[in-house]
Amino acid sequence: MSFSNDVKDELCRELVSSRSLAAAECYGVLLFCNTFSNRGIRIITGSRSFAAALPKLFHRAFGVRFDAIPEDRGRGKLSFRLTDGAQLRKIADALDYDLSTSVAHHINLGLLEEEHTREYFVRGAFLAGGSVTDPRKRYHMEFVTDHYGVSGGLYTLLFDMGFEPKTIARKGNNITYFKQSETIADLLTTIGAPLAAMEIMSAKIEKGMTNIVNRKVNCDTANVTKTVEAAAEQLDAIRRLREQGVLERLPDKLRQTASLREENPELSMAELAASFDPPITKSCLNHRLRKLAQIAAAGTIE
Numbered sequence: 001m002s003f004s005n006d007v008k009d010e011l012c013r014e015l016v017s018s019r020s021l022a023a024a025e026c027y028g029v030l031l032f033c034n035t036f037s038n039r040g041i042r043i044i045t046g047s048r049s050f051a052a053a054l055p056k057l058f059h060r061a062f063g064v065r066f067d068a069i070p071e072d073r074g075r076g077k078l079s080f081r082l083t084d085g086a087q088l089r090k091i092a093d094a095l096d097y098d099l100s101t102s103v104a105h106h107i108n109l110g111l112l113e114e115e116h117t118r119e120y121f122v123r124g125a126f127l128a129g130g131s132v133t134d135p136r137k138r139y140h141m142e143f144v145t146d147h148y149g150v151s152g153g154l155y156t157l158l159f160d161m162g163f164e165p166k167t168i169a170r171k172g173n174n175i176t177y178f179k180q181s182e183t184i185a186d187l188l189t190t191i192g193a194p195l196a197a198m199e200i201m202s203a204k205i206e207k208g209m210t211n212i213v214n215r216k217v218n219c220d221t222a223n224v225t226k227t228v229e230a231a232a233e234q235l236d237a238i239r240r241l242r243e244q245g246v247l248e249r250l251p252d253k254l255r256q257t258a259s260l261r262e263e264n265p266e267l268s269m270a271e272l273a274a275s276f277d278p279p280i281t282k283s284c285l286n287h288r289l290r291k292l293a294q295i296a297a298a299g300t301i302e
Contacts (some may be wrong), residue, residue, distance in 0.1 A: 005047055007188065007196040008127055012049040015056050016120065022061035023094055024117035029057075030091075031107065031150050032143065038099040040083035041091075043128065051078045058082075062091045106151030118161055123191040124213040125154065132184065132196075135203035141184045142177035151176055163187055176213025227268045234261050234289050237296035244299055250292075257288040285289050 016022050035042035045051050051072065058064055064087040070078040087181040092099045095111060112118045125143055131238065133140040145151050151167060151174035158165050158176070162184060165176045178184050181204045185197035238258045240245040247258060260275055268274065 001198070003199075004131040005049075007132055007193050008047040009049040011127060011191065012047075012053040012125060015053060015060065017060075019061060020114050021116060021120045022057055024112055024114075024120040025124035025127075026058055026061040026091075027095060027111060028121040028126075029054075029128040030095075030124075031105065031147070032125045032129030036105075038088070038092075040081060040088065043080040043130070044077050045080075046077045047127070048072060048078075051080070062087075062094050063091050066233050067257075090117070090274045105147035106149035107157060109153070109157065110141070112157070115116055118157060119190050119192075122154075122158070122161075122187075126191060132188070135181065135184075135200040136206075139179055139181040139184055139200070139204075140177065141187065142175050144173050144175055146173050147209055148174055150174075158187075161190070161278050223268075230269070231261070233268075235265055237289075237293040238262055240296040244296070246295060246300065250295070254288055254292060256294075257285065258292060261289070266275065 016025060029043065030036045030041065033041065034044040043054065045054075051070070055066055055069060058066070064082065067081045067083055067260045070080065082091075088099060091097075096108065098201060107121075112121050129145055130141070130143045134141075143151075143154055145154075154176050155165055155167055163178070163186070165178055168175045168177070178187065181200055187202070188194070188197040238247065238261060241250070241258065247255065250258070255274070260272060264272060264275060269282050269285060271284045273280050276285075
């Protein structure tokens, strides 16, 4: 099951009791569904929870019933139709539409002036024409309609609600979308899906922790590589000193340093400095190792 379906499941768990809010939600559904005209309504959905809620929602809002309830065979999409003239007039009257002319596809903000009606309109729009990507993959939420006026009205509505969407045209459709995780989470909470919002924020935190761990691993790997490369160079210098017969003639401190490095090739500079008795500083150790390399390069003790 997709994350979008999970969100729609959460939105459909409880049917709104207020008739005005139910009407606002249905208004969003109608403007983002497949067909809404003076000849009929057609709503197609792959969400089982939305399909189960639709008949109750429309009856609560307008007192109407669909022509028939589609049989759920467990897969594929479900299609709802409403073509009866009397029932269409009930919806038209509630939404202040004139069925004698073509339905004007735009958002009448005057119908969404009561408290919370805008949130429920957006909720309906998402149920009928919205989707949100699994936050473990990426952050993207969008509303799709083939009506330019509806897309523009949704942009204005969301902006008035404190959100800043972006818009784009894609394959003849108008897309209103968001890509910021915090904005998507806030909008989902606003329309009644706080659990989905929490999942988005949890995914963001998990990604952040993963990035931190990866950066630390990369840093540690780089440090280990530098330690190994430095130790290899130091061991090579010590080998050349031995081959040149110079090692045994070095001062005690340099011979001790060479011996400890050969015995502990895996130690970092800090760890090697601490292994001396008594311990020496990294700066002192670094000076001694550089001196060994210089003597090995010269092939003689100055």
